[in-house]
Amino acid sequence: MTGATGNVGRNVVDLLLRAGVDVRATSRNPESLDLPAAVDVRRADLTDPETFTQAFRGVEKVFLYNQPSAIEGVMAAAKAAGVRYAVLLSSLAAAGRDPDHWIARWHRATEYAIEQSGLSWTFVRPGAFAVNSLLWAPSVKEGRPVRLHYAHSYLSSIHERDIAEVSTCALLQEGHDGATYHITGGDSITQAEQLALIGQAIGRELAFEDITGDEARAELRARFGPRLQELIQDGVIGPTDPPGIIETRIRYYLEALDGPDEIDRTVEKILGKPARTFAEWAEDHKADFTN
Numbered sequence: 001m002t003g004a005t006g007n008v009g010r011n012v013v014d015l016l017l018r019a020g021v022d023v024r025a026t027s028r029n030p031e032s033l034d035l036p037a038a039v040d041v042r043r044a045d046l047t048d049p050e051t052f053t054q055a056f057r058g059v060e061k062v063f064l065y066n067q068p069s070a071i072e073g074v075m076a077a078a079k080a081a082g083v084r085y086a087v088l089l090s091s092l093a094a095a096g097r098d099p100d101h102w103i104a105r106w107h108r109a110t111e112y113a114i115e116q117s118g119l120s121w122t123f124v125r126p127g128a129f130a131v132n133s134l135l136w137a138p139s140v141k142e143g144r145p146v147r148l149h150y151a152h153s154y155l156s157s158i159h160e161r162d163i164a165e166v167s168t169c170a171l172l173q174e175g176h177d178g179a180t181y182h183i184t185g186g187d188s189i190t191q192a193e194q195l196a197l198i199g200q201a202i203g204r205e206l207a208f209e210d211i212t213g214d215e216a217r218a219e220l221r222a223r224f225g226p227r228l229q230e231l232i233q234d235g236v237i238g239p240t241d242p243p244g245i246i247e248t249r250i251r252y253y254l255e256a257l258d259g260p261d262e263i264d265r266t267v268e269k270i271l272g273k274p275a276r277t278f279a280e281w282a283e284d285h286k287a288d289f290t291n
């Protein structure tokens with residue numbers, strides 16, 4: 001398990017343990033991990049393949065968090081250690097609607113290296129995570145209106161538990177070899193409606209401001225600026241790319257004002273039950289929105 005501390009990976013660890021599987025988890029900071037004692041914890045960093053030489057020893061299947069910068073070396077270490085299967089937490093962006101978008105390129109680079117590695121694989125490509133809404137938690141807790149970018153744009157946000165359950169099926173069951181799963185949440189609703197559902201879960205009506213146009217651009221620049229600088233340093237995007245990246249985000253919001261997306265049934269086909277709705281996510285996370 002790479003990304004074992006992440007929103008998705010932490011849930012995969014729990015599901016694997018519940019299935020009685022031996023789990024080894026890697027982290028860049030293993031001393032800070034808070035995982036059940038049954039988990040074998042090792043230090044490893046996906047940007048430094050040598051750290052996986054030991055960590056892969058005796059491993060049959062690997063769950064990969066997306067980090068393309070040294071993925072060829074990581075996959076070579078996996079192959080050399082006898083790992084035979086990889087499940088990648090990828091992104092719906094890799095599906096090609098906008099193949100030049102940096103998120104698409106970033107995930108496709110990892111997928112491509114896995115395809116070339118000689119291991120069997122499954123790519124799990126979720127759309128927007130419902131946990132992205134945790135960004136609203138500070139405003140909610142402080143009783144301030146939440147600043148929503150294009151509040152009436154629709155999202156089919158997916159519960160991290162559904163992503164984890166699909167990933168766990170791919171790890172534990174036969175029949176997922178070579179599959180690419182595009183998965184979304186159980187409903188397509190506006191961000192304003194999502195916020196209202198969080199309000200219902202915590203028993204409070206929540207106010208919001210609809211932030212659009214140049215005001216949204218400025219906030220997106222402030223929010224994503226440091227991350228985009230990291231990506232420039234890592235060579236994932238070029239130094240002149242950030243303005244275009246912000247514009248693409250604005251364009252996605254504008255397109256998403258048009259109405260709800262058709263609900264994807266892939267989660268239901270794999271798990272035999274419908275994808276969780278945003279209301280279920282809000283109920284599961286109400287503690288994150290209360291003091």
Ligand SMILES: NC(=O)c1ccc[n+]([C@@H]2O[C@H](COP(=O)([O-])OP(=O)(O)OC[C@H]3O[C@@H](n4cnc5c(N)ncnc54)[C@H](OP(=O)(O)O)[C@@H]3O)[C@@H](O)[C@H]2O)c1
Nearest residue numbers: 003004005006007008027028045046047066091127128129
């Ligand atoms: N948010 C979305 O809407 C969205 C949509 C589609 C796809 N995704 C994909 O999902 C990912 C986020 O998943 P998440 O929310 O579960 O993660 P998360 O909560 O952001 O946690 C990141 C995890 O990745 C691990 N990690 C980061 N850099 C690493 C490295 N260099 N080597 C090894 N491990 C590393 C971290 O482990 P340590 O810190 O313990 O090393 C941590 O467990 C995104 O990066 C993207 O690929 C996200």
